[in-house]
Amino acid sequence: MSVINYAKRTIDFKIVYYGPGLAGKTANLQYVHRCLPHANKGRMISLATGDDRTIYFDFLPVSALTVRGFETRFQLYTVPGQVQYDMTRRLVLRGADGLVFVADSQFERLRENVESLRNLETNLREYECTLDEIPHVLQYNKRDLPNVAPVEYLEFVLNRRARRVPFVEAAALEGEGVFDTLNTVSRMALASEFGSERRGHDEAS
């Protein structure tokens, strides 16, 4: 969960990119890492197998605006998408302040998207949390491929909660939609710390 440090005047958030294997979660972080100037990013760490599949997570710390005297910093993580790495997905999810669900827009991957979204909800329950409580964004990735489902259909299948969440169309390898996604989720996470949207720290105490 977010860490507000009055001594250093910083707010740190953890953003987790979730989704099925090969949906483009790592590609999102790689593009952000490639584009941001050194002053706004730290080292990118990828714990991957020999064939570049994520085995534990990718990690990229980035810094953003200063809001009311607090520097805002976001730590971006991906989870391994492959079904068998459920335990590590759950561990990476710990303490997430915001989520990006990266869906593969191709027709033949719809089922994996649905299963991964269900898996996300299951794993959040481990932390006594639901999707409704965490700022999150849907990213419909690979829109540049020929065999993609219409966005309306993806919305119907994946964005079905009572309160619908923002979605972004993306082609992460080319960078399209990557920063729109990051800006949207980071703004939502930040807004959740201020005013009436503040999360229940006071109530919990």
Place this chain on the structure above:
Amino acid sequence: MKLRDTVILEQDAERIHQVLMRFLSDSGAGEALVIDRGGQLLAMDGGGQALDAVSISALAAAAFSSTAAMAQLLGETEFTVLFHEGAKRSIHVSRVEEEAILLAVFDERTTVGMVRVFAKEASRAVGAVLGEARARPRPAGEFAAPLNAAESGPAWTPPY
């Protein structure tokens, strides 16, 4: 387990700083980091040598969580200590409380035994500060009003 935000006030930071400085002095370790179990760095002291503390925090929290998961597979609640020995520098990680760990970096000028002994004491003291910080209602101050339009703009602006 429901996780909560952590708000570290200046007095909390100062108390943790005092604990860590004493720990470094007693144990002979070079650096001490207090890390949230989600991977966020909460406090750091020492640091004669440049350390990528943000990356180390993310990796240490992940390693500690992995070993905790392995412990559960063996029927243990948790392994309370993690130790990595290097040729020149080593890392000792111990549990502070439910939501934080203490990481010490040390070299041949001390021993893992010394670090372990004093890490226990420091962990208890840091855990007490964090417990108080988490139990305290968050000060409203700068966070009372919702973000305005200027503050809600995109954090990063393409073209990238």
